[in-house]
Amino acid sequence: MKLSVVRYATEASAKVLKLAGALLIVLFFSISPIIANPFDQKVSLVVIDAGHGGHDPGAVANGIMEKNLVLKVCQKLARMLEEDGMKVVMTRTDDVFLELEARCAVANSQVWPDGGSAIFISVHANSSSIEDANGYEVFSAYDDNPVDFLNESTPSVQGFRFAAIASNEASRLCAQKSNLLSERIVSSISSRLPEMRSRGAKEADLYVLNCSAMPSVLVEIGFLSNPDESRMMKSDSFQIRMAQAIKDGIEDYSGK
Numbered sequence: 001m002k003l004s005v006v007r008y009a010t011e012a013s014a015k016v017l018k019l020a021g022a023l024l025i026v027l028f029f030s031i032s033p034i035i036a037n038p039f040d041q042k043v044s045l046v047v048i049d050a051g052h053g054g055h056d057p058g059a060v061a062n063g064i065m066e067k068n069l070v071l072k073v074c075q076k077l078a079r080m081l082e083e084d085g086m087k088v089v090m091t092r093t094d095d096v097f098l099e100l101e102a103r104c105a106v107a108n109s110q111v112w113p114d115g116g117s118a119i120f121i122s123v124h125a126n127s128s129s130i131e132d133a134n135g136y137e138v139f140s141a142y143d144d145n146p147v148d149f150l151n152e153s154t155p156s157v158q159g160f161r162f163a164a165i166a167s168n169e170a171s172r173l174c175a176q177k178s179n180l181l182s183e184r185i186v187s188s189i190s191s192r193l194p195e196m197r198s199r200g201a202k203e204a205d206l207y208v209l210n211c212s213a214m215p216s217v218l219v220e221i222g223f224l225s226n227p228d229e230s231r232m233m234k235s236d237s238f239q240i241r242m243a244q245a246i247k248d249g250i251e252d253y254s255g256k
């Protein structure tokens, strides 16, 4: 009697396992077109990261604090992207301090909308001891940066996008897209703000770019330490044009 109960239980659990396996296979093939290159879908989610905040003012020069200026640009950018139908998540919406890890965790805890992809945009302003230093520049992580796509912040449903792709291949594809995004934003800023100097699209070893599991760039919108540039950056019209330029760059990238 006891033995047959055990056998029955074993057969039942084998059936459950088979069913679960079959379901996983069906699920795999139903999402496989998405995970071929999860970064190739149209951008439908933008994580916007205003640099610094709270007790960390960032650069301070010519009466401007970087944390306040970049938040204004980010808020304008968020509104514009939302008006164009994109989902926007901001790492901070007011003057609070956030560790760099927390900024990445915001990005990595997102579930990308079905059929869409996500990007991460961090916005900063520069400062230099050389007063003449000026212009904007956009950074992406180094090509060989290994990204942890299945980290502790990854929601399990989001993990499926990356589960069938080797992590080094996912990192390579992600780096390619980050470079492309960086180039697109540089070129759209040069169209919207032709009077500014372009310092170009560059690669750098920056924490928020290295740890965000999505194509990521950091935009340095100009030099607060340059008296002429900081005067311009203070104005609402500059902040609107810069936000429009970043939005244009995202849309150019998304259409490619």
Ligand SMILES: [Zn+2]
Residues within 6 Å of the ligand: 051, 052, 058, 059, 066, 124, 125
């Ligand atoms: Zn900064």
